[in-house]
Amino acid sequence: MTARGLIIGAPRSGSGKTTITIGLLRALARRGLTLRGAKSGPDYIDPGFHAAATGTPGLNLDSWAMHPELLRSLAAEAAHSADVLIIESAMGLFDGIPSDSGRSGAAADLARDFGIPVLLVLDVSGQSQTAAVVASGFAGFDPRVRIAGVVLNRVGSERHVRLAGEAIEKRGIRVVGAVPRDEAMQLPERHLGLVQAEEHAGISDHIDRLADAIENAIDLDAVLEIAAPVAIPSGSDGAALSPPGQRIAIARDAAFTFVYPHVAAHWRAAGAELVPFSPLADEAPAQDCDVCWLPGGYPELHAGKIASAARFKTGIADFARTRPVHGECGGYMVLGKALEDADGVTHEMLGLLGHSTSFAKRKMNLGYRRATLAHDCVLGGKGEVVRGHEFHYARVTQAGNDEPLASIADGQGREIGPSGGRRGHVSGSFFHAIARDETAR
Structure with missing residues (x-):
């Protein structure tokens, strides 16, 4: 057909x-x-x-x-x-x-x-x-x-x-x-x-x-x-993002929703299993998974509930001691020390990375990004380039002292600077990864 x-x-x-x-x-x-x-x-x-x-x-x-x-x-x-x-x-x-x-x-x-x-x-x-x-x-x-x-x-x-x-x-x-x-x-x-x-x-x-x-x-x-x-020549999925693990614990609820369909589909096609859990229901990532993924979404609308989710916070901290945990955009905000919501109320987050973010002090960030990875991580190896996107209104109010995850440039190659953070097995940034940049190889 x-x-x-x-x-x-x-x-x-x-x-x-x-x-x-x-x-x-x-x-x-x-x-x-x-x-x-x-x-x-x-x-x-x-x-x-x-x-x-x-x-x-x-x-x-x-x-x-x-x-x-x-x-x-x-x-x-x-x-x-x-x-x-x-x-x-x-x-x-x-x-x-x-x-x-x-x-x-x-x-x-x-x-x-x-x-x-x-x-x-x-x-x-x-x-x-x-x-x-x-x-x-x-x-x-x-x-x-x-x-x-x-x-x-x-x-x-x-x-x-x-x-x-x-x-x-x-x-x-x-x-x-x-x-x-x-x-x-x-x-x-x-x-x-x-x-x-x-x-x-x-x-x-x-x-x-x-x-x-x-x-x-x-x-x-x-x-x-x-x-x-539609007559489209056959292609290859060689530039698709590789699964970060065999069993991927992935946050999935009203606060964590932004997963590109092609990314999840490719992970499954490559043999990975996605195991959902809900931080808003105070669930922790399954301990038999080998990587945890916190997608983007709307944590700023649910910051109080996330801050009080004791089982989630303890469980993900235990997970991060031995296995990778990665957060994109909203997930990155939750990995930090604190999140200030639109009403100016500050909520304690996971503290697995040292930054703090604010949605009250809004600044729109929008555009394509090329991220050159500074370390081996769930997105790829050190020096590899990943193409993606940023779209958020939150801003970092305290940078913390973590190593940057990547250096990023805009879609036309203009350097923006260091992005995100990495500490031990934990990594994250505002960057949403879409595909590997095969042209950079």
């Missing part, structure tokens, strides 16, 4: 891509088709919504962070496991960073390199015929990126649809639907983006309502018609 593919793109964030993608995935799945959803770039929240809408695993496809061989391997696997593959663009369709050809991180790289057509979502609130200027600009910007259709979003009336739609179609671009303004379709957000799918009570019912709206507003037969067969 080889999927037909489509990229959902837009001029910018906030255009309604995620809502339309989720509703479209569920609406097409109702037809008995097998759907796979993917997200371009490093967003780890939207794949959860794609999975909830389809019942199949979510996926990230990141042309900057993933070596082209790994990118092809992941995309080909998704295409061969579904009837339809829908890739949701991050930010605007062409938004990435200056980089080598095809490795900007933009969804346009995937459209160009895999020959996948684009369904452009245009938020036309506050405009009508001007939407045709935007659509035609996208259609002519790069002849290798094919704009196969347009969905008008947040339309106000039939007249609004007619004015915008006719102007676009006069430019030779097909309009396949128009979605009305409806605040009930919006998904709640917090500081790192959407509130996660698993946190929604009745998420499936909400997705069904989105699908109902999409079925009424978009010509699904036209969507399937413009989707093109």
